[in-house]
Amino acid sequence: MKNTILSVAVATLVMSATAANAVEIANWTFEVSVPTSAGPFSPESGAGAATGFHTSTATVYSNPSGNGSTESFSSNNWGVGDYYQFQVSTIGLFGVRFQFDQASSNTGPRDFQIQYSTNGTTFTDFGSVYTVLANASPNNTWNPTTSDPAYSFDVDMSSVTALDNQANIYLRLTDASTVSANGGTVASAGTDRVDNVIVSANPVPEPASMLAIVTGIGALAARRRRR
Numbered sequence: 001m002k003n004t005i006l007s008v009a010v011a012t013l014v015m016s017a018t019a020a021n022a023v024e025i026a027n028w029t030f031e032v033s034v035p036t037s038a039g040p041f042s043p044e045s046g047a048g049a050a051t052g053f054h055t056s057t058a059t060v061y062s063n064p065s066g067n068g069s070t071e072s073f074s075s076n077n078w079g080v081g082d083y084y085q086f087q088v089s090t091i092g093l094f095g096v097r098f099q100f101d102q103a104s105s106n107t108g109p110r111d112f113q114i115q116y117s118t119n120g121t122t123f124t125d126f127g128s129v130y131t132v133l134a135n136a137s138p139n140n141t142w143n144p145t146t147s148d149p150a151y152s153f154d155v156d157m158s159s160v161t162a163l164d165n166q167a168n169i170y171l172r173l174t175d176a177s178t179v180s181a182n183g184g185t186v187a188s189a190g191t192d193r194v195d196n197v198i199v200s201a202n203p204v205p206e207p208a209s210m211l212a213i214v215t216g217i218g219a220l221a222a223r224r225r226r227r
Contacts, residue, residue, distance in 0.1 A: 052075055
């Protein structure tokens with residue numbers, strides 16, 4: 001029991017020391033990189049590239065109101081396997097966190113799958129298929145002034161250590177079914193849009209920081225032995 005308590009305390013100490021130093025790798029608000037094509041688009045802060053892909057050559061990429069901002073990244077003619085992709089570097093970083101706002105029109109796609117890759121070719125599903133709200137009544141609709149957290153996703157991908165310390169990682173939001181946001185069938189005019197996309201991670205601790213962590217662990221163990 002004592003060893004279990006000590007292990008939990010050690011894990012907490014390490015996570016606290018690293019999480020407090022989490023850094024933003026890239027942030028796309030699409031206010032400067034206003035989408036009118038499949039991209040690539042640079043983030044408004046940080047470094048990386050956002051792109052879209054649709055099998056249909058009739059797809060139109062556009063920039064309607066975001067979730068509390070003027071612009072977003074939107075497209076129509078969705079089919080299963082179509083996606084938005086965000087590429088960044090995690091050199092010197094670990095514990096990826098992926099945040100984004102996403103909404104569909106009534107006839108846009110409802111079901112999406114997060115996927116990741118380190119080579120841009122072979123992708124792996126992360127978690128289960130998730131659902132996107134319809135950007136229509138009775139839900140609050142996206143507008144330039146008010147952000148609605150109901151449309152926000154915050155995904156902890158730290159369990160995927162393959163994404164740590166990589167020259168390039170690729171995160172996708174991939175259409176996973178033909179079901180529309182209103183429960184019908186996705187229509188060619190149906191749209192999906194994303195906004196406020198943030199990729200962040202933790203820096204690998206410097207030797208001095210690791211020494212402080214180890215010292216703290218040693219002190220904790222000593223206190224437990226005295227008890």
